Amino acid sequence: MMAWLLPLVALVLLLNLTLGMLRVYQGPTAADRMLAALLFGSTTVAVLLVFGEWMAVPALRDVALLFVMLAAIISVAFVGLPEADEEETP
Amino acid sequence: MIEIAIDLIIAMGVVGLALQTILGASVFRAILMFIVFGLLMAMAWARLHAPDLALAEAAIGAGITGALLLVTWRRLQAMDGRTPRVGIAARAPWLSIASGIFAAALIVALGWVSLSLPAEPAAAGELAWQRLPEVGVSNPVTGVLLAFRAYDTLMEMGVLLAAWLGARAVASELRPGALPGPAHAEVPLVGALLSLVVPISLLVAVYLLQAGGSAPGGAFQGGAVLAAGGVLLCLSGRLEAAERSSITERIGLVLGLAVFSCIGLVMLFMGEPMLAMPGVWAIYLVETALLLSIALTLVLLFAAAPGLRRAP
Numbered sequence: 001m002m003a004w005l006l007p008l009v010a011l012v013l014l015l016n017l018t019l020g021m022l023r024v025y026q027g028p029t030a031a032d033r034m035l036a037a038l039l040f041g042s043t044t045v046a047v048l049l050v051f052g053e054w055m056a057v058p059a060l061r062d063v064a065l066l067f068v069m070l071a072a073i074i075s076v077a078f079v080g081l082p083e084a085d086e087e088e089t090p
Numbered sequence: 091m092i093e094i095a096i097d098l099i100i101a102m103g104v105v106g107l108a109l110q111t112i113l114g115a116s117v118f119r120a121i122l123m124f125i126v127f128g129l130l131m132a133m134a135w136a137r138l139h140a141p142d143l144a145l146a147e148a149a150i151g152a153g154i155t156g157a158l159l160l161v162t163w164r165r166l167q168a169m170d171g172r173t174p175r176v177g178i179a180a181r182a183p184w185l186s187i188a189s190g191i192f193a194a195a196l197i198v199a200l201g202w203v204s205l206s207l208p209a210e211p212a213a214a215g216e217l218a219w220q221r222l223p224e225v226g227v228s229n230p231v232t233g234v235l236l237a238f239r240a241y242d243t244l245m246e247m248g249v250l251l252a253a254w255l256g257a258r259a260v261a262s263e264l265r266p267g268a269l270p271g272p273a274h275a276e277v278p279l280v281g282a283l284l285s286l287v288v289p290i291s292l293l294v295a296v297y298l299l300q301a302g303g304s305a306p307g308g309a310f311q312g313g314a315v316l317a318a319g320g321v322l323l324c325l326s327g328r329l330e331a332a333e334r335s336s337i338t339e340r341i342g343l344v345l346g347l348a349v350f351s352c353i354g355l356v357m358l359f360m361g362e363p364m365l366a367m368p369g370v371w372a373i374y375l376v377e378t379a380l381l382l383s384i385a386l387t388l389v390l391l392f393a394a395a396p397g398l399r400r401a402p
Contacts, residue, residue, distance in 0.1 A: 044133060052136075055136075059305055072283055
């Protein structure tokens, strides 16, 4: 029973990512795009954990933990950005 | 069936995001596409049963390049459309054309030679796999990097040092401004985040180094994680650029290269092949030195500074 369940969960998570790409693509503001990208980070952690269990590669848990630990760095880099001119810089 | 769908989504996503990163009109959107591209690449490595590469992608992509590109975007905006001071490339255009032709010729020559070599059916790989127990580490990646392909690893450290020296040479010409002042230096949440993430990055770096002997991990991944802690300190204004590098920093930059070469040369004088490792302790000693050098080089490259000091 578990044989098809885990890949199915991974597939649903990946489809979720594809839909979320619309938010990164369309914006409209930089913050929208940033939040969508951060959401992708969380989904990636979930996908990696499911992969690790499904493919029996326990080291993928380390990769997932690494993403959790480092996720905050990009938001810290972003929050310091100036607020103006957030759209369509040439 | 489901497997094919998963792999197809990842493959198409990687190609699509790469195209968006290169072709996108908005710089900020391209940066975010690149960050998401890194996430998808980690998934691709995971599907390819290469957790070592997924670890490296996670550490470098999430810890360093994302923040580096966002900060670069910030610097570009601070420059407000002014073009940076033009350097050597514009003063001597023939030099860039000549070096371009030379680089292209080098690539063609290398490609020609490697195509004309007779194909050996993975002889080295088989042999290395059979003799891995003699090295003393059970992770084949670490074994190959430090025992069978030590010269490559040494050269990689040389490349990293050369990259930093190159960045210093260009910086004296271009003079990038200081990191734009952090708008959130006084937010109490940043301090709490730092006191949590920075010690953990040190712990995880040491864990990855230790795990590298028997499981995915190693000096490069560990160094990138430690560097991510340093990047966070730079981003939040706790560390700032110094005008000169201190003696400690200079020692740190060459430590990996120096320790690795010393052990290699000592073995040569003792009648062993150059860069042979005298034991598992030597592998961990070299890996520790490599980790420190990698982390310091990456942080200094991120800060675009010759050295760092604590902010007052």
